[in-house]
């Protein structure tokens with residue numbers, strides 16, 4: 001355990017004032033929940049907004065609601081490299097996971113492979129209920145390209161904008177480009193109310209179907225409310241770099257780990273969470289501008305160091321405004337390990353991406369035997385992310401850029 005300044009990999013800081021607002025929400029839950037959903041509806045100009053306990057609950061409910069409308073379809077097509085909450089939500093909804101490989105240089109579907117998978121649908125050998133593009137780390141998936149492919153097959157698009165609240169692509173908000181979309185309000189996302197999920201849709205039938213799914217959910221119990229208060233206080237105290245060494249050193253907190261667990265809690269959004277969301281617009285904007293400035297700095301440094309910049313670097317530079325973590329590929333495993341060890345020693349908040357692609361997750365491996373997802377597996381072994389949150393100081397990012405440039409120097413890059 002190190003007792004010195006340690007950056008978290010991602011952060012959407014909560015303040016004491018947010019906590020006080022949270023308590024107001026405890027006192028007047030209905031009013032605060034109504035306020036937040038109305039503000040979201042207006043800001044994102046969408047017909048239906050639903051608030052739930054988490055991003056994975058949001059995805060599960062969207063999929064269940066779709067399944068009600070298309071009972072003979074039971075497969076969900078997701079990227080082979082993504083947050084483990086995505087396959088967990090598919091399984092929780094009682095549906096089957098289908099994977100499409102991703103390109104490490106875009107962190108998005110390989111469109112050629114996506115086209116092949118969707119073609120099978122047209123020949124009647126597949127039963128895809130939904131296609132789920134993910135805006136990983138806030139970098140937008142190519143929604144236009146994906147939509148073109150999906151349209152010919154009449155497959156609903158469910159946009160995973162869990163990491164992309166407030167992010168824009170081609171002039172529109174992420175989360176609004178499919179039949180339904182969702183944001184996560186978990187810790188480590190663009191904006192946090194400790195935990196939470198926001199569903200957006202403009203589709204009337206889907207909206208009705210979702211309303212009855214949400215109707216059936218339990219309200220947050222008082223024990224869960226207490227847990228949320230405890231978590232909010234912990235976040236306020238421990239997320240700051242001066243304290244982060246403490247939670248980071250406690251393995252039972254499983255910080256930074258993403259676990260695959262379909263048995264997650266599904267409940268309504270609580271009054272406390274709604275209270276925490278007050279001032280969300282100003283907070284989100286402030287976070288975004290800090291993140292954009294750090295991301296632009298990294299992009300500039302890396303472009304200077306490597307004029308033959310790779311597509312991922314170009315994508316990061318272009319979407320600096322969107323990112324909640326800054327992804328970099330380190331093609332050499334030994335160097336990646338070295339880099340992560342150094343960051344650990346210096347408390348710089350570098351993180352590997354998700355350690356496994358979905359097809360190699362121990363709990364799911366069997367289902368994908370005989371299928372190959374080379375892009376996803378390569379990404380799992382090469383990706384790291386750099387922190388861009390408001391706690392990052394200029395001195396930190398200089399140090400981080402130096403380390404990364406050093407690790408990539410004299411590198412033979414993959415074809």
Ligand SMILES: *Cc1c(COP(=O)(O)O)cnc(C)c1O
Pocket residue numbers: 054055056057082083085086134136160162163184185186195196197
């Ligand atoms: C975090 C995340 C989710 C799930 O959100 P939770 O609020 O943590 O349940 C889903 N998809 C992606 C891409 C995520 O990063």
